[in-house]
Amino acid sequence: LAECPSNGFGVSDCRHSEDVGVICNQKRIPGHRFINTMNNNVETLEERVEEIRIRPISSHLKHIPVMEGYVEIKDRGKWRQICDEQWTPLNSRVTCGMYGFPGEKKYNNKVYKSLSMRKKKNYWGFSVNCTGNEAHLSSCRLGKALEPKRNGTCGRGLPVVVSCVPGRAFASSSSTGFRKAYRPEQPLVRLRGGANIGEGRVEVLKNGVWGTVCDDNWNMRAATVVCRELGFGSAKEALSGAKLGQGMGPVHMNEVECSGFEKSLTDCYFNNDALGCSHEEDAAVRCNIPAMGFQKRIRLSGGRNPYEGRVEVLTEKNGSLVWGTVCSENWGMIEAMVVCRQLGLGFASNAFQETWYWAGDASADNVVMSGVRCSGTEMSLPQCLHHGKHINCPRGGGRFAAGVTCSDTAPDLVLNAQLVEQTTYLEDRPMYALQCALEENCLSSTAKKNDHSSYRRLLRFSSQIHNVGQSDFRPKMGHHAWTWHECHRQDLRPCSKHHKNKHIQWCIQKRYLCANFGEQGITVGCWDTYRHDIDCQWIDITDVKPGDYIFQVVINPNYDVAESDYTNNFMKCKCRYDGYRIWTYHCHTGGSQSSDMDEYPGMSNQLHFR
Numbered sequence: 001l002a003e004c005p006s007n008g009f010g011v012s013d014c015r016h017s018e019d020v021g022v023i024c025n026q027k028r029i030p031g032h033r034f035i036n037t038m039n040n041n042v043e044t045l046e047e048r049v050e051e052i053r054i055r056p057i058s059s060h061l062k063h064i065p066v067m068e069g070y071v072e073i074k075d076r077g078k079w080r081q082i083c084d085e086q087w088t089p090l091n092s093r094v095t096c097g098m099y100g101f102p103g104e105k106k107y108n109n110k111v112y113k114s115l116s117m118r119k120k121k122n123y124w125g126f127s128v129n130c131t132g133n134e135a136h137l138s139s140c141r142l143g144k145a146l147e148p149k150r151n152g153t154c155g156r157g158l159p160v161v162v163s164c165v166p167g168r169a170f171a172s173s174s175s176t177g178f179r180k181a182y183r184p185e186q187p188l189v190r191l192r193g194g195a196n197i198g199e200g201r202v203e204v205l206k207n208g209v210w211g212t213v214c215d216d217n218w219n220m221r222a223a224t225v226v227c228r229e230l231g232f233g234s235a236k237e238a239l240s241g242a243k244l245g246q247g248m249g250p251v252h253m254n255e256v257e258c259s260g261f262e263k264s265l266t267d268c269y270f271n272n273d274a275l276g277c278s279h280e281e282d283a284a285v286r287c288n289i290p291a292m293g294f295q296k297r298i299r300l301s302g303g304r305n306p307y308e309g310r311v312e313v314l315t316e317k318n319g320s321l322v323w324g325t326v327c328s329e330n331w332g333m334i335e336a337m338v339v340c341r342q343l344g345l346g347f348a349s350n351a352f353q354e355t356w357y358w359a360g361d362a363s364a365d366n367v368v369m370s371g372v373r374c375s376g377t378e379m380s381l382p383q384c385l386h387h388g389k390h391i392n393c394p395r396g397g398g399r400f401a402a403g404v405t406c407s408d409t410a411p412d413l414v415l416n417a418q419l420v421e422q423t424t425y426l427e428d429r430p431m432y433a434l435q436c437a438l439e440e441n442c443l444s445s446t447a448k449k450n451d452h453s454s455y456r457r458l459l460r461f462s463s464q465i466h467n468v469g470q471s472d473f474r475p476k477m478g479h480h481a482w483t484w485h486e487c488h489r490q491d492l493r494p495c496s497k498h499h500k501n502k503h504i505q506w507c508i509q510k511r512y513l514c515a516n517f518g519e520q521g522i523t524v525g526c527w528d529t530y531r532h533d534i535d536c537q538w539i540d541i542t543d544v545k546p547g548d549y550i551f552q553v554v555i556n557p558n559y560d561v562a563e564s565d566y567t568n569n570f571m572k573c574k575c576r577y578d579g580y581r582i583w584t585y586h587c588h589t590g591g592s593q594s595s596d597m598d599e600y601p602g603m604s605n606q607l608h609f610r
Contacts, residue, residue: 045128046138050074054099054162057115065170065290068107068163071095071137073124080124083146083154084161090132091140092162097224097234098136100198100290101164112161123154133221133260135234135288167231169197169379170290189229189265191285192591193245193412193469193564195346197379198232198287201244204252204266210592211252213265214277215240221260222268227287229264237286244284245564246468246525248414249592251277279468294342294380299323300404302358308405310355311339313381315368324368325401326381327393328353333559334566335374335384336404342380345406349562356399367397376566410564411522412469413555414589415571420553421587423462423532424573426541428455442536446543458538459582459607463530465555467522469564474521476560539607546579550606551587567591575607 045052056069072079092104127143134140146154190210191200202213223235251274258268296314303309311326336348370393374384393400432452437443443456467473522528530537539551551573559566573587 043142044138045073045140045142048075048126048142049138050077052095052098052137053079054095054164055079057111064293065100065166067101067166067290069161070112071160071162075124078122080122081159082128083123083157084159085146085154085157086127086129086143087157087160088130091128091130091137091160093132094130094134094140094234095137095162096164097228098288099164100170100233100288101166102228102231102233103165105163105165107161107163109161113158116158121159123159133224135220135224135236166290169231170292187230187264189226191226191230192247194284194286195244195408195410195564196341196344198227198230198289199244199285201242201247201282201284202226202265203247206250206252208593209250209588211250212247212279213256213283214251214254214274215281215283216277217255217257218283222256222258222265222283223285223287224260225258225262225268226265226285230287233288233290235285236288239284239286240281242280242282242284245282245412245470246279247282248279248416248466248468248568248589250274251279251282256283292379295344298339298342298381300343300406302355303403303405307345307407308350308358308403310358310401310403311381313369317368322366322368324366325397326372327367327370327391327395327397328355328400328402329370329393329395330373331402333562334376335372335381335402337376337562338374338378338381338384339404340406343406346408347406347410347562347564348404349407349410350405352403352405354399355401355403358403365397367391367393367401372402407471407562409470410562411467411471411473411524412564412568413473413522414466414468414568415553415555416464416466416527417571417573417587417589417592419464420461420571421573421584423460424551424582424584425460425532426582427458427460427538429458430455437535440536442538442540444540444543447540455542456540457542457544459541459551460532460538461584462532463537463553464527465522465530466527467524469524472521472523473561473563478519541577541607544577544607546577549575549577551575551584552606552608554608 051074053072053074054066054069055072056063056066060066060068071082073082074080089104096102096104123146125145127146128137128140129143130137130140188205190203190205191198192203194200203210204213218238218240220235220238223238227233227235253265253270253272254274254277255271256265256268257270258265262268298314299312300306300309301312312323313326314321314323316322331351331353333348333351336351340346340348368391369381369386370391371387372381372384373386374381378384430452431438431447431454434443434447434456435449438447438449447456448454532538552570554570556563556566556569563569568589568591570590571587572590573584575585576583
C-alpha cells in the first residue's frame with residue numbers, strides 16, 4: 001500500500017472516526033502467487049495454491065453439508081488430487097476443521113479404491129505437513145516434492161479422502177435442511193452476542209454461574225478449542241477487546257493457554273485471578289461452520305439496499321422450485337431475527353407486517369409459507385413451526401407479505417439483578433397519594449378511584465438496565481409519539497469506563513435526554529436507572545397472601561425492539577413474604593446460571609413486573 005500515491009506518512013487532517021477497512025474475498029485470483037515476506041525459510045500451501053475443496057463422489061452429491069470426498073487443490077487453474085502416501089490424521093483434522101466440522105472419522109476405503117482404479121488422476125506434486133492447529137489447510141507447510149509414476153500413481157498411495165464428523169446442529173442428510181430446530185445440551189462453554197451462527201462472546205460455567213473470559217493471551221488455539229467443543233470447525237478469528245459485546249457478572253478465566261487438542265476450554269491452563277480484567281476485555285470467537293446452503297433458499301426483494309426487503313423463500317411446487325412470500329400474520333421480531341441469521345446479514349432491526357412501499361412483482365402475491373412461529377434458536381426459517389402444504393393467510397400476500405430490515409449490530413439489554421436484590425422493600429402508601437398511578441394502571445384491579453382512606457402495600461425496588469450490546473438502544477417510537485405524564489420520570493446515567501491502566505478512566509458521552517420530549521435511548525456501555533422512589537416502580541401486593549414466591553422482572557417483554565440476545569431480558573428472585581416483611585434473595589438474570597428458576601417446590605406463585 002505504501003507504494004501507492006498518497007500525501008505521505010503522517011500528512012493528514014483525518015480523525016480515527018474516518019479509519020478505513022477492507023473485507024477480502026476468500027478465493028484467490030487464478031494464477032496468483034503469494035510472496036511470503038514473513039519467513040522465507042518456511043513455505044506454506046498458501047504460496048502455491050489458489051483454492052481447496054472436498055469433492056464428493058456421485059452417491060454423496062445430494063448430501064448437505066458435504067462431509068466426505070476427495071481433497072483437491074487448484075493449482076494454475078487446474079484441480080489436482082493429493083497423494084495419500086504421506087497424508088496424516090493431522091492433515092485430515094485441519095481439512096475438516098476449515099469446513100466447519102469438529103472431527104474426522106474412517107471411511108470405506110474399498111469404495112474409493114475401486115473408484116480410483118477407474119478414473120484418470122492428476123496428482124499435485126507435493127505432500128502436506130500440518131501440525132493439526134492450523135485454521136486452514138493452506139496454512140500448513142509444504143512437504144517434499146513427489147515424483148508420480150508414469151502410470152499416474154503415486155507409489156503405493158491413492159488420492160486423499162477425508163470423512164468429517166459434523167456437530168449435532170449440522171448432522172442432517174436432508175438437502176432441504178432440518179425438520180426441527182436443534183436444541184443443544186447445556187455445555188460448559190457457550191457463545192453469546194454474535195450476529196451469525198458460530199460466533200460470539202465466550203462464556204464459561206463455573207459453580208453454576210456463567211462468566212466471561214479475559215482476552216489476555218487469547219489466541220487461535222484457544223478459540224479453536226471453543227469452536228470444536230461447541231460442534232463447529234476450527235476458529236476463523238480469535239477476537240479480543242469485547243468485539244462482540246460485553247458480558248456481565250464475573251470474569252472466570254484469564255491468561256488461557258491451550259495446546260489446541262483439548263476437549264474443552266476448561267481443560268486448558270488458565271489463571272483463576274482475573275483481577276485487573278474488565279468486561280471491555282471479553283474474548284470472543286468466529287468459527288468455521290459447514291456450508292448448509294441456507295442462503296440460497298431465501299432472499300429479500302424490493303428493498304432499497306441488500307439489508308432490507310420483503311421475505312421470499314424457495315419452495316418446491318408441482319415438481320419445480322418457485323419463489324414466494326411469507327404470510328405476515330403474527331410476524332414479529334423473533335421471526336425476523338431468524339431470517340437475518342439465515343441470510344448471514346446479522347440481526348433484525350425491524351419486522352414488517354406490511355410491505356406495500358417496496359417494489360414488488362408477481363411473486364409478492366404468491367404466499368408459500370404461513371403460520372410461522374420461531375423460538376429464535378433456528379438457523380433457517382423452515383425450521384420454525386409453520387403450516388404445511390395448506391396455506392392459511394387471511395389477508396393474503398401482496399402488501400401484507402412479511403418483511404425485514406437487518407443490521408450488523410444490535411443493542412442488548414440486561415437488568416442488574418444485584419441492585420434489585422439490594423433495594424427491595426415494602427411501603428404502605430395511602431390511596432390519596434396514588435391517584436396518578438391509578439390512572440397509569442400501576443395498581444392492582446382492587447384499587448378504587450376516589451378511595452382516599454385506604455392504603456396499598458407496594459413492593460418497591462430500583463432497576464438498572466444496562467446496554468451491553470454493540471449499538472445504541474432506541475425506543476420503538478420516537479419522542480414525537482410519546483405522551484408526557486407526571487407519573488413517569490426517569491434518570492439516564494452514563495457508566496464509567498475503566499481502562500486497563502487503573503490510573504486512567506473516562507466516561508462515555510451521554511447521547512440521549514431523559515425528559516422534556518428529548519431523544520431517548522441507552523448508549524452502548526451505559527445504563528438506564530429507574531429508582532425505587534419514582535411512581536410505578538413497584539408491584540402492588542396488597543391482596544397477596546403470605547408465602548413463598550418467584551419475583552420476576554421482564555424488560556422488552558414483547559420483543560418490540562431488536563436485541564442481539566433476548567435470553568437475558570428477564571430477572572428472577574426467590575421471595576418470602578410473611579404478611580409484614582419481605583425477603584428477596586438468589587436474584588439472577590436469565591441465562592446467568594446453569595439452570596433456570598422456572599419451578600420450585602412450594603413456590604409456584606409468581607410476582608411479575610414488565
